[in-house]
Amino acid sequence: MASSSAVTFDASAPWSLSPEVSLRDEAFGALAYHHGNRRLVFLKSRELVELVRRLGEFESADVAIGAVIAPGEHDRYVEALSLLVTSEILRGR
Amino acid sequence: MGADATLRDRFERGLAAPICLTWELTYACNLACTHCLSSSGRRDPDELTTAEAKSLIDEIAAMQIFYVNIGGGEPMIRRDFFELVEHAVGQKVGVKFSTNGTRIDAAAARRLAGIDYLDIQVSIDGADAATSDRIRGDGSYAQARRAMDNLKAADFGQFKISVVMTRESVEQLDEFEAMAKGYGAELRLTRLRPSGRGVQVWQELRPTAEQNRRLYQWLLGRPNVLTGDSFFHLSALGSPLEGLNLCGAGRVVCLIDPVGDVYACPFVIHEQFRAGNVRDAGFAQVWTNSELLRSLREPGSPGACGACGSYDACRGGCMAAKFFTGLELTDPDPECVFGHGETALAKKAPSSLPTTSPDHSRRIPVSISPR
Numbered sequence: 001m002a003s004s005s006a007v008t009f010d011a012s013a014p015w016s017l018s019p020e021v022s023l024r025d026e027a028f029g030a031l032a033y034h035h036g037n038r039r040l041v042f043l044k045s046r047e048l049v050e051l052v053r054r055l056g057e058f059e060s061a062d063v064a065i066g067a068v069i070a071p072g073e074h075d076r077y078v079e080a081l082s083l084l085v086t087s088e089i090l091r092g093r
Numbered sequence: 094m095g096a097d098a099t100l101r102d103r104f105e106r107g108l109a110a111p112i113c114l115t116w117e118l119t120y121a122c123n124l125a126c127t128h129c130l131s132s133s134g135r136r137d138p139d140e141l142t143t144a145e146a147k148s149l150i151d152e153i154a155a156m157q158i159f160y161v162n163i164g165g166g167e168p169m170i171r172r173d174f175f176e177l178v179e180h181a182v183g184q185k186v187g188v189k190f191s192t193n194g195t196r197i198d199a200a201a202a203r204r205l206a207g208i209d210y211l212d213i214q215v216s217i218d219g220a221d222a223a224t225s226d227r228i229r230g231d232g233s234y235a236q237a238r239r240a241m242d243n244l245k246a247a248d249f250g251q252f253k254i255s256v257v258m259t260r261e262s263v264e265q266l267d268e269f270e271a272m273a274k275g276y277g278a279e280l281r282l283t284r285l286r287p288s289g290r291g292v293q294v295w296q297e298l299r300p301t302a303e304q305n306r307r308l309y310q311w312l313l314g315r316p317n318v319l320t321g322d323s324f325f326h327l328s329a330l331g332s333p334l335e336g337l338n339l340c341g342a343g344r345v346v347c348l349i350d351p352v353g354d355v356y357a358c359p360f361v362i363h364e365q366f367r368a369g370n371v372r373d374a375g376f377a378q379v380w381t382n383s384e385l386l387r388s389l390r391e392p393g394s395p396g397a398c399g400a401c402g403s404y405d406a407c408r409g410g411c412m413a414a415k416f417f418t419g420l421e422l423t424d425p426d427p428e429c430v431f432g433h434g435e436t437a438l439a440k441k442a443p444s445s446l447p448t449t450s451p452d453h454s455r456r457i458p459v460s461i462s463p464r
């Protein structure tokens with residue numbers, strides 16, 4: 001198993017989907033597969049999928065969440081993104 | 094990331110494409126393992142051509158199937174083996190291939206080590222030559238170890254050592270763990286199922302109930318040991334093992350055999366579970382529209398397991414194991430940890446066993462000598 005990366009998630013920094021990751025849409029959201037570390041991760045909502053896809057367009061994860069996700073859910077999505085950083089699905093820009 | 098209950102329900106209804114697609118490249122094999130799940134030995138004259146195989150890979154890429162598990166037979170026997178692997182990884186379709194190791198000499202190991210997105214699992218059936226060769230044939234253990242040595246020398250990185258759990262090999266768990274550690278390899282343990290030639294040896298080779306309980310405990314403490322989700326019937330003993338803990342056949346799991354026939358799972362190569370052929374209108378068409386696969390995605394009845402408090406953990410076990418032992422698909426798994434499978438088996442007449450599956454066994458077993 002790949003060890004958890006030491007990178008921590010700072011939501012005020014810019015992030016994007018790793019170029020090593022493929023996304024496949026599914027009825028529940030999407031599957032994300034990291035070709036390098038071979039991890040398969042389940043993105044369990046359409047909103048999260050859209051956020052992950054568009055993350056790279058924004059100056060920070062906070063701004064991306066503000067633009068894509070309904071207000072009031074900010075903290076939940078920060079947590080979801082931070083898990084995706086741990087599995088290297090996302091990477092800092 | 095583990096799957097929660099709602100996600101598992103979604104998976105049971107099937108996905109847009111498989112997660113775990115196995116593609117057996119050839120029925121040809123230079124070994125004759127007694128438990129071979131695909132009854133391999135002789136090449137089938139109707140196997141997919143290189144051009145057909147490449148267009149299948151293109152379709153797999155288009156379906157966004159992230160990786161394909163290549164097996165056989167012995168996949169490296171196909172002369173276009175490297176060509177096909179390179180065609181797949183070139184489109185970022187990862188390849189995980191399963192081999193008996195006989196063809197991994199130093200040069201092949203170096204070539205394999207140069208390919209990205211490639212995982213290799215070398216199969217053995219014992220931690221020593223005597224135990225392993227009883228199942229895989231004389232000399233096979235030494236050749237598998239030589240393959241591992243070559244991979245290590247070529248700096249392949251982390252390959253996998255794959256072992257089917259039998260009454261003998263399950264007593265050698267710590268030895269396998271040490272062997273994997275010595276190579277910097279991962280250990281992968283899978284369940285012996287009564288599929289292919291395995292149907293003839295299953296009763297005598299399968300671990301006892303007590304051995305299965307010990308295996309479960311051993312695995313619980315070692316989440317890094319890979320199991321391909323194959324022991325989820327043991328999750329009824331307590332905390333769930335790593336994995337999705339469901340029968341993925343036709344839902345997230347699928348098999349394409351060397352002649353392009355599509356089966357619900359690699360362990361059910363039998364007419365009753367044949368969903369179609371990729372030569373007709375491609376694989377996606379079979380995956381999406383086959384009546385058989387669609388029926389496997391319907392909510393199943395828990396049948397005789399309905400009254401069991403552990404149904405949520407074990408889901409009634411493995412469809413293939415039930416089918417090839419003559420049980421109904423709504424019966425408990427033949428290796429149900431509470432013994433309900435044994436009770437169901439005892440009630441079946443021997444005549445309820447399914448008739449034979451496609452068999453490519455060689456008629457005269459061969460023994461191999463080191464090259």
Ligand code: SF4
Pocket residue numbers: 326329397398401402403404405407408409410424425426429430431433434
């Ligand atoms: S009765 Fe069925 S659900 Fe319960 S443990 Fe046995 S096989 Fe699993």
Ligand code: SF4
Pocket residue numbers: 339340341342346358359360361410411412413414
């Ligand atoms: S039939 Fe058995 S081996 Fe095949 S997917 Fe289901 S549980 Fe796994």
